[in-house]
Amino acid sequence: MVRRFLENASCSSRSATRSALKRVRQTTKRNLQNRTIKTEVKTAIKKAMTLLEEAKDKDLARDAWKALSKAATKGAIPKARASRKIGRLTKFANKEFEGAVQ
Numbered sequence: 001m002v003r004r005f006l007e008n009a010s011c012s013s014r015s016a017t018r019s020a021l022k023r024v025r026q027t028t029k030r031n032l033q034n035r036t037i038k039t040e041v042k043t044a045i046k047k048a049m050t051l052l053e054e055a056k057d058k059d060l061a062r063d064a065w066k067a068l069s070k071a072a073t074k075g076a077i078p079k080a081r082a083s084r085k086i087g088r089l090t091k092f093a094n095k096e097f098e099g100a101v102q
Contacts, residue, residue: 037076
């Protein structure tokens with residue numbers, strides 16, 4: 001699937017030089033990788049939010065934290081954005097957990 005996507009992307013470009021065609025291939029490949037990573041992160045966050053609301057357990061957000069950290073390490077999202085989202089998710093988890101205890 002990736003190869004077919006890259007072939008279609010390189011054919012549609014108007015660039016003629018070999019280096020420009022290589023850059024198109026690299027860009028489309030990175031775009032596809034980053035898109036899948038971002039999708040996984042969004043899914044993990046949504047799943048963690050729903051599980052936190054239902055189960056009232058802070059440890060359920062661990063997968064989302066892990067996905068965000070991994071995406072930032074790979075460069076799919078900026079580190080500051082990952083840190084901000086982790087902080088907001090932690091704040092939400094603490095708020096939900098405190099509500100369940102009292």
